[in-house]
Ligand SMILES: Nc1nc2c(ncn2[C@@H]2O[C@H](COP(=O)(O)OP(=O)(O)O)[C@@H](O)[C@H]2O)c(=O)[nH]1
């Protein structure tokens with residue numbers, strides 16, 4: 001009897017703790033331990049999403065996030081999206097410039113006083129219930145960027161081509177930056193406001209997500225992922241991402257890697273020179289010793305390629321160590337500043 005009573009009291013206590021913390025997590029200001037007083041702004045970039053934006057805002061507001069913590073950044077919608085936003089009493093800001101990148105840049109200027117910015121697409125593909133979960137992961141575990149990784153896909157949410165392209169881009173990114181991330185291009189993430197403010201915003205088109213992740217990982221900030229659901233678009237005709245954007249994102253990732261972390265490229269160059277130089281050297285040596293034929297030019301090319309190749313590999317190791325110590329110094333500096 002006592003055991004049952006104790007169990008029921010314990011269960012009630014756990015439920016009450018859970019519901020209180022869940023309510024608190026949704027208020028735009030965190031109260032739970034490790035997150036006390038942490039404020040976040042939900043930013044929704046939109047361009048002609050009249051069929052979806054109403055559902056998105058209703059869902060965000062329904063989990064208790066106050067209107068003052070939500071802002072829609074509009075890229076010049078002409079289909080009635082703006083009117084729907086006004087009807088929900090949510091703030092709408094016209095972005096400066098063009099494209100989703102400039103929309104996020106605009107959002108960075110609106111976030112003074114907020115610790116985190118939560119970005120979520122306005123096409124009703126990302127469930128709002130993950131907002132407080134992502135923020136809590138960031139502040140409780142000290143992450144600077146938490147990505148909502150699309151794992152549970154509603155049937156038809158992503159085409160085979162999109163899924164393949166997404167996989168390729170994530171693999172390229174992980175190879176170039178030495179990370180193990182699964183969805184760097186997700187349209188739902190939480191990022192520390194100061195990081196968004198220090199971003200160069202150099203990428204164009206849809207490259208903003210990969211630029212944020214590149215900046216975060218190469219500056220020694222901490223990144224993590226939380227698995228989330230991904231829904232089918234309500235209005236498939238309003239989708240703006242096309243194959244050409246995928247190619248541009250690929251080029252942006254390569255450019256970012258060259259800028260932030262050139263080790264991989266130096267390594268690649270060195271390996272390429274060795275792959276050509278070494279067999280050529282063996283070929284020349286074989287003929288010199290066994291057939292008596294002397295290849296002077298080929299021999300010279302082989303020597304130059306082999307030497308330059310080895311030097312590049314050494315340079316790559318050196319630059320890796322320099323990068324590592326740069327990251328260590330940056331982390332120490334940040335710890336010191338806190
Ligand atoms: N403010 C703004 N939002 C945009 C622009 N282009 C796309 N969006 C919004 O960005 C979000 C993602 O676009 P979407 O076409 O769904 O791309 P995907 O989810 O990456 O396939 C949606 O909410 C769009 O309405 C733009 O130029 N400006």
Ligand SMILES: [Mg+2]
Pocket residue numbers: 121123125187
């Ligand atoms: Mg989308």
